[in-house]
Amino acid sequence: MSGEVSAEIRTSHILDLAADGKRLDGRGPDEYRKITVEPGFVVTADGSALVRIGDTAVLAGIKLEPGKPFADTPNAGVLTTNAELIPLSNPTFEPGPPQPGAIEVSRVVDRAIRAAETIDLTRLCVTPGEKSWVCYTDIHVLDHSGNLIDAALLAAVSALAHATMPAKRFGIAEADYPLEVQHVPIECTFVRLGDAIVVDPTFDEERAAQGRITIATDETGRVVAMQKGLIGAFSPDDVKGVVRRAFVHGDRLRGLATGGAR
Amino acid sequence: MGSVGAKEVPVLLTADGRRIDGRRLDELRPIRIQAGALHQADGSAFVEWGANKVMAAVYGPREVHPRHLQQNNKAVIQCRYNMAAFSVDERKRPGLDRRSQEISKVIGEAFESVVFAEEFPRTSIDVYIEVLQANAGTRCAGVVAASVALADAGIPMVDLLPSVAVGKIGGAIALDLKKEEDNFGEADLPMALVPQSGRLVLLQMEGHMTEAELAQALDLGVKGCRSIHETMKQALRDRYSVAPLAGGSA
Numbered sequence: 001m002s003g004e005v006s007a008e009i010r011t012s013h014i015l016d017l018a019a020d021g022k023r024l025d026g027r028g029p030d031e032y033r034k035i036t037v038e039p040g041f042v043v044t045a046d047g048s049a050l051v052r053i054g055d056t057a058v059l060a061g062i063k064l065e066p067g068k069p070f071a072d073t074p075n076a077g078v079l080t081t082n083a084e085l086i087p088l089s090n091p092t093f094e095p096g097p098p099q100p101g102a103i104e105v106s107r108v109v110d111r112a113i114r115a116a117e118t119i120d121l122t123r124l125c126v127t128p129g130e131k132s133w134v135c136y137t138d139i140h141v142l143d144h145s146g147n148l149i150d151a152a153l154l155a156a157v158s159a160l161a162h163a164t165m166p167a168k169r170f171g172i173a174e175a176d177y178p179l180e181v182q183h184v185p186i187e188c189t190f191v192r193l194g195d196a197i198v199v200d201p202t203f204d205e206e207r208a209a210q211g212r213i214t215i216a217t218d219e220t221g222r223v224v225a226m227q228k229g230l231i232g233a234f235s236p237d238d239v240k241g242v243v244r245r246a247f248v249h250g251d252r253l254r255g256l257a258t259g260g261a262r
Numbered sequence: 263m264g265s266v267g268a269k270e271v272p273v274l275l276t277a278d279g280r281r282i283d284g285r286r287l288d289e290l291r292p293i294r295i296q297a298g299a300l301h302q303a304d305g306s307a308f309v310e311w312g313a314n315k316v317m318a319a320v321y322g323p324r325e326v327h328p329r330h331l332q333q334n335n336k337a338v339i340q341c342r343y344n345m346a347a348f349s350v351d352e353r354k355r356p357g358l359d360r361r362s363q364e365i366s367k368v369i370g371e372a373f374e375s376v377v378f379a380e381e382f383p384r385t386s387i388d389v390y391i392e393v394l395q396a397n398a399g400t401r402c403a404g405v406v407a408a409s410v411a412l413a414d415a416g417i418p419m420v421d422l423l424p425s426v427a428v429g430k431i432g433g434a435i436a437l438d439l440k441k442e443e444d445n446f447g448e449a450d451l452p453m454a455l456v457p458q459s460g461r462l463v464l465l466q467m468e469g470h471m472t473e474a475e476l477a478q479a480l481d482l483g484v485k486g487c488r489s490i491h492e493t494m495k496q497a498l499r500d501r502y503s504v505a506p507l508a509g510g511s512a
Contacts, residue, residue: 104368236481244473
């Protein structure tokens with residue numbers, strides 16, 4: 001198929017450029033595409049954010065509902081994260097049950113939110129063992145032009161940071177109040193292109209990649225999650241290098257997630 | 263992790279640096295590997311690692327199912343990591359949950375990074391990992407079992423793939439967490455190493471670690487993998503070595 005052939009030519013061109021420290025779109029190896037965050041994009045959600053990283057667009061929406069706490073955590077609310085790679089966003093996605101790629105995105109995002117203790121789950125408890133808030137984070141990938149994980153977590157955290165507890169609607173309190181975010185995890189994804197390891201891969205760079213690695217950091221200087229994906233390998237020194245870079249990017253991107261939040 | 267509102271936290275590390283089961287921080291649980299444990303599979307291995315029991319089987323290279331996954335220039339590696347319903351304290355609903363699907367994906371990608379898949383175009387190499395009894399570190403035990411099973415099946419690879427999880431317990435970096443340490447510890451970092459290149463093809467992490475702790479964890483994990491690598495090689499030697507002929511000369 002001609003599509004496959006042109007993809008292969010593009011891949012070898014991307015690798016040739018990377019060997020000279022260059023990228024197809026002119027960025028440096030440690031440079032993100034332009035990022036915009038638009039909180040409150042969907043008013044029917046209790047919190048939402050549309051995040052664009054270059055041509056990639058991801059929308060996260062929060063819904064908060066009263067429910068039952070898990071038996072082993074009677075004093076905590078429930079957090080669930082789901083990501084959908086809908087066929088609208090890329091010619092390679094097909095309708096149907098979530099594919100491993102979508103499951104990986106939601107689990108890696110969920111892991112960062114959970115491990116960073118983004119939300120104090122005990123504050124979502126209403127009556128211990130009986131009633132607690134369930135916080136659903138649904139991530140819709142609208143335009144998949146690479147680096148879904150970073151965009152998805154940024155959208156999720158921004159949506160959480162701008163979310164309102166619909167306490168009045170469910171008769172739990174007299175008035176609605178803001179959902180409190182106590183830590184802000186940021187994920188930074190890198191791919192190997194030959195000997196180069198570049199941040200924020202485009203769709204074509206991901207296809208050319210010889211390994212992908214994601215590092216989640218929070219504002220207290222902790223690494224809270226990591227995930228290596230795709231076919232390829234990283235040395236321990238490679239990992240230490242990208243962790244350092246992830247801290248620097250994280251500090252810069254964190255303000256975008258919470259920007260304008262109360 | 264996930265200890266919100268959980269029961270009493272046990273003492274994971276004593277003042278003299280001993281763990282729940284008496285191990286030091288850099289000590290592995292006992293590992294026993296049997297290569298060729300099954301008869302129908304093209305390759306197989308059974309791993310008992312601490313209180314983990316994991317069976318792996320490899321079928322192929324064979325026809326690709328479903329057909330549309332077939333690749334013209336290389337074999338596809340299809341990996342299925344599954345936990346038996348009875349492998350954990352509270353019965354697990356049978357079938358692949360999201361966790362199992364994610365683990366299947368990253369393990370499959372790890373093996374695709376070391377197998378010479380281009381030698382077998384338009385075929386599938388199917389790797390099945392069944393966790394029969396779980397006690398933390400099952401994905402690593404699964405990688406070790408599957409790697410030995412791939413070798414047992416005669417699949418050409420860059421190298422075997424030793425794997426281990428490093429964690430953080432009582433504020434200290436520790437090798438090869440067991441269940442209590444995993445449940446109540448502060449971090450978990452599973453990895454798989456290509457011994458020859460010193461590179462990692464599987465790496466995940468959840469919890470809290472500083473940059474310095476993470477560096478320490480990587481180094482400790484690599485050390486652990488190198489030791490497991492020896493056990494894996496020995497398992498293959500045990501299966502395939504033949505007694506020297508009587509009276510033969512060297």
